[in-house]
Amino acid sequence: MASGPGPTSSEPAEVYPVSEHPGAELVFGICYALGTDVEPVLEALKDYIRRYNYKPEVVRISDYLRNLKLDLEPRGDREADRMHYLIDAGNKAREEAGRNGEEEHNDFLALAAVAKIAETRSVGSDGSREPHANTIHIIRSLKRPEEVERLRHIYREGFYLISIFASEKERKEFLTVHKNLSENEANKLIARDIEESDERWGQRTQKTFHLADAFVQLGEKKYEAELERFLDLVFCERFISPTMDEYGMFLATAAAVRSSQPGRQVGAAILNDTKDVLAVGCNEVPRPGGGSYSEGDDDDARDHRLRKDSNDEAKREIEEDILRRLAPPLDRDKRPENLEGTLERTKLFDITEYGRAVHGEMDAILACARSGTCPRGAVLYVTTFPCHTCARHIIGAGIKRVVYIEPYPKSRAGKLHGEAIALGEAAEPEGHKIPFVPFVGVGPRRYLDLFSMELGSGSHRVRKIDGQLLVDFDRSKVGGPRVAMMPTSYQEREELAVKEIHDTMERLEGNLLWR
Numbered sequence: 001m002a003s004g005p006g007p008t009s010s011e012p013a014e015v016y017p018v019s020e021h022p023g024a025e026l027v028f029g030i031c032y033a034l035g036t037d038v039e040p041v042l043e044a045l046k047d048y049i050r051r052y053n054y055k056p057e058v059v060r061i062s063d064y065l066r067n068l069k070l071d072l073e074p075r076g077d078r079e080a081d082r083m084h085y086l087i088d089a090g091n092k093a094r095e096e097a098g099r100n101g102e103e104e105h106n107d108f109l110a111l112a113a114v115a116k117i118a119e120t121r122s123v124g125s126d127g128s129r130e131p132h133a134n135t136i137h138i139i140r141s142l143k144r145p146e147e148v149e150r151l152r153h154i155y156r157e158g159f160y161l162i163s164i165f166a167s168e169k170e171r172k173e174f175l176t177v178h179k180n181l182s183e184n185e186a187n188k189l190i191a192r193d194i195e196e197s198d199e200r201w202g203q204r205t206q207k208t209f210h211l212a213d214a215f216v217q218l219g220e221k222k223y224e225a226e227l228e229r230f231l232d233l234v235f236c237e238r239f240i241s242p243t244m245d246e247y248g249m250f251l252a253t254a255a256a257v258r259s260s261q262p263g264r265q266v267g268a269a270i271l272n273d274t275k276d277v278l279a280v281g282c283n284e285v286p287r288p289g290g291g292s293y294s295e296g297d298d299d300d301a302r303d304h305r306l307r308k309d310s311n312d313e314a315k316r317e318i319e320e321d322i323l324r325r326l327a328p329p330l331d332r333d334k335r336p337e338n339l340e341g342t343l344e345r346t347k348l349f350d351i352t353e354y355g356r357a358v359h360g361e362m363d364a365i366l367a368c369a370r371s372g373t374c375p376r377g378a379v380l381y382v383t384t385f386p387c388h389t390c391a392r393h394i395i396g397a398g399i400k401r402v403v404y405i406e407p408y409p410k411s412r413a414g415k416l417h418g419e420a421i422a423l424g425e426a427a428e429p430e431g432h433k434i435p436f437v438p439f440v441g442v443g444p445r446r447y448l449d450l451f452s453m454e455l456g457s458g459s460h461r462v463r464k465i466d467g468q469l470l471v472d473f474d475r476s477k478v479g480g481p482r483v484a485m486m487p488t489s490y491q492e493r494e495e496l497a498v499k500e501i502h503d504t505m506e507r508l509e510g511n512l513l514w515r
Helices: 039-050 061-066 079-097 108-119 145-158 168-178 183-194 205-209 223-234 244-256 310-326 329-334 360-371 388-397 444-451 490-507
Strands: 026-032 055-060 135-140 159-165 214-217 267-271 277-282 379-384 401-406 421-423 434-438
Touching: 026 145, 026 205, 039 055, 039 135, 039 223, 055 061, 055 108, 061 079, 061 108, 079 108, 079 183, 108 135, 108 145, 145 159, 145 205, 159 223, 168 183, 183 205, 214 223, 223 444, 244 267, 244 277, 244 360, 244 379, 244 401, 244 444, 267 360, 277 360, 360 379, 360 388
Parallel strands: 026 135, 026 159, 055 135, 159 214, 379 401, 401 434, 421 434
Antiparallel strands: 267 277, 267 379
């Protein structure tokens, strides 16, 4: 299966050493919260893609929803009704797709996008579908983590998720001013889009957003420079290095994977103004003498070793205490029907105070204390938005800025410390307030792919040939993406490798060692 010819170039082939598949196609998924003015971002993305002699092809999942027979009627003819209808349709489609099987199909709409891409392919002489040369498919928009997982499973390294950040203020303004919604309607739609009460079929934008390979921001058209830089990296620009935020978040993510906690892995890194790493930390059970338990410790007493979660145990004890007070133990049969378990949906089960693990942010701050390093005036990078307990220590430690990726709805940091914390995208603190800002840049999961010369999954990055630095970068002459989406299966590539070695051995009149 050939990928087709790449862009013609007068430059020697070795000047732009990319993959073995010049012109290899890619798939971009787009994630954004409802109310984001996404059209200018997508237009900029398409314009930048064309610079590389690539063609952007947009696949709109909402178009597919309109063609489904779901027995749903719009709530009215207003813009708010149309938006609610599309959310209803997506939920209904996921629900109906899972009715006839044991497994849920929350990735159903991603599969619809895949089918749309597949049906546009021409069929080769052997009956196989041919890849699209010099094409990037843009899927908008993804709303569930399962959709991202399935697309990564199908397209592997050739799939990139781009998340577009817009502040709540920007989204409300867009919905009320440009879409003519009332403030109440805008608030309801924004809340529904972020995370619906129906966990099985509903939208999960908040849980999907942080899975991105690249994060860009809407405000002040910052997305233009951010998308340009991201695409330059994808197409093998050699001398772009990580920003300090990208570096700090990669360190935090590396620290996070040390954690053995059953709920989530959280990592943190503290860097000072001169870009020195002061400390890293993760959420893990503390060990006597300092630090936390880790793999290989003889006295390992982490939660999975003890086979219990102390926080879950405490929540169940509190739940049982409440139920006991509502109906005495001797009258358990008189308790309201289905009362047990209903408290799981209340804020009671949001508490985290009874966990044994030190949180990642606190672990990093304690590491500073153990080494005699002052974190005052430093920046804290953390994979998940700090909880209210950590927030108070961050404030007290003198941290000047906090950067996070994954939101944490359970945190009450903003409510409890509004006088000390500025939430949002502001790069500079408001007076004495500490900005807690969302991460922007290349996500940690693609850090090595796009920045390393040889450790990522893409082709080796060459920065000089015969002593000459390759500092000039001509977007119109790149051969293809650094990390190519292979048009063949691993078995087909294996067969090609076998044929190549057989042909070579035959030419050299040799024999394979195992024959």
